[in-house]
Amino acid sequence: MEIQVYGKGCLKCHQLAANTEQAIKDSGLEAKVEQITEINKITEKGIMFTPALLIDGKIICQGKIPGVEEIKQALKER
Amino acid sequence: MKNLGKSLITIIVFLGVYYMPVELLPFRNPVFEALALAKWYAREHVLLCLIPAFFIAGAISVFISQAAVIKYFGAQARKILAYSVASISGTILAVCSCTVLPLFSGIYKRGAGLGPAIAFLYSGPAINVLAIILTARVLGWQLGIARAFGAVVFSIIIGVLMHLIFIKEERSRKPEGQLKDSSTDVSRPIYKNAAYFAVMVGLLIFANWAKPDISSSRIWFMIYENKWAISLIFAGLLIIFLSRWFKKEELREWVASSWGFALQILPLLLAGVLAAGFFLGRVGHEGIIPSWFVHRLVGGNSLFANFFASFFGAFMYFATLTEVPILQGLIGAGMGKGPALALLLAGPALSLPNMLVIRSVIGTKKTIVYVSLVVIMATISGIIFGSIMQ
Incomplete structure (x- = not known):
């Protein structure tokens, strides 16, 4: 499973990455969260609002920080 | 809970500063x-x-x-609309400074093109609500309004100029895909x-x-x-x-x-x-930099003072809102109102680190032209504001 956090690396992006890691741990999954800060890669994905969370290339949410429960739900539905 | 710890520290530090017995020092x-x-x-x-x-x-x-605003930035959007929305939407889109650059890049590559993207990039940091409120409160409502007004008007002028200067490239360039409207x-x-x-x-x-x-x-x-x-x-x-x-x-x-x-x-x-x-130092007091030095460099409303303020502002990095106390210190030490506005307009919109990111999106040539336009425009608006306030 490919899990990525897109964003320029401000506090919000770190918060999103932390929430995501917590959600992965809670779900008993083995996956690494990759942080992507390169601006052209952010635009290539069609992301306008950072931070954004992508699971297997699909944009789960952008422009806000979902809670751990919300991310767990997204991981389950994948 | 990491955030809880951070919250506690913030509150304790705040109370510590609030009740700090500095007078006893x-x-x-x-x-x-x-x-x-x-x-x-x-x-x-x-x-x-x-x-x-x-x-x-x-x-x-x-x-x-916020996503609803995006449809005005699309490649098909009417140009006048795209410019107007770009120049004012920083109020709601740029609350966090780190969101400005991805939006700028998206508007440029997938949406309405160079002009509106530049207009957004320039006005965003200056007109977000926090910046306007603190500027008006600490530096006075005249400077607060001049800042917001100057940012909106000049963002459109700079955007249109950029579009006209690079019109050949703009005409031949195709958007790399659509903007996604994810509004709910x-x-x-x-x-x-x-x-x-x-x-x-x-x-x-x-x-x-x-x-x-x-x-x-x-x-x-x-x-x-x-x-x-x-x-x-x-x-x-x-x-x-x-x-x-x-x-x-x-x-x-x-x-x-x-x-x-x-x-x-x-x-x-x-x-x-x-x-x-x-x-x-505070207003009426001196810090480590002597007042005569500030006064000589950016006092009054000369062309040099305004130019120096905008040039310095363009390269210097200001973290969100820190431009306000720094400017207050400079004004207290003798900086003129004109140069103060010039610094406010050029400062938060540009910095050396964000120039490098902008360069990776639009290339070296356009970045140099953009930076020059910002410095020139901020200088001009400083001179105008300074002569009105005298």
Whole structure:
């Protein structure tokens, strides 16, 4: 499973990455969260609002920080 | 809970600064100035001005569908509309400075093109709500309004100029894919949202109503004398709106988002205030940099003073809102009103680190032209503002 956090690396992006890691741990999954800060890669994905969370290339949410429960739900539905 | 620890530290540091017994210190020097300025900010600006401002910023990020604005930035959008929306949408889109660059890149590559993207990039950091509120509160409403107005007008001029200068490339360039409209419908009717924001802004304005000059008309005095009663009415209305129109979940999200802004911005602001106090001192006092030096460099309203202020501002990095205490220190040390506006316009919009990111998006040539335009425009608006204020 490919899990990525897109964003320029401000506090919000770190918060999103932390929430995501917590959600992965809670779900008993083995996956690494990759942080992507390169601006052209952010635009290539069609992301306008950072931070954004992508699971297997699909944009789960952008422009806000979902809670751990919300991310767990997204991981389950994948 | 990492955030809980951070919250506790922030509150303890704030209370520490608020009750700091700086007057008892036996020395008077730059360190004293730094601490005294920090205490003054904690007492005068944090509780009544910044905290409500954080709540407004939080409400904007939670309750206003930011994605809905995106359709005005599409490749098919009408140009006039794209420019106008780009020049003012920073108010709601640029609350967090790190969101500006991805949006800029998206508008440029997938949407309305270079002009509107540049207009957004320039005005965004200057007109976000937190910046306007703190500028008007600390530096005076004239400078606050001049900043917002200057940013909007010049963003359109710079955007159009960039478009015209690079019109050949712009015509032959195709958007690399569409902008995704991910807006979701908000259940609340627009008048409720409008009333809710109006009440919050009213509370902020009246709670901070400054004591008017002797020469002002009587109505300002009447408002000043009754400011707490008026503020209380707004606070009451706000509580009624919140309890009637909002779900519990929404309110929780609002508070969390507002507090997030506070945690993000207050430490930076404290560092900025300490630095401003140390180097420049409070108004009427001197820090480590002597006043005659500031006065000689950026005093008055000469072409050189304005140019120096905008050039310096363009390359210097200001963390969100720290431009305000630094500018206050400079004005206190003798900086002219014109150069102050020039620095305000060029400063937060540009910095060396963000020039490098901009360069990776639009290339070296366009970046150089953009930076030059910003410096020229900020210089001109500084001169105009300076001569009006004299």
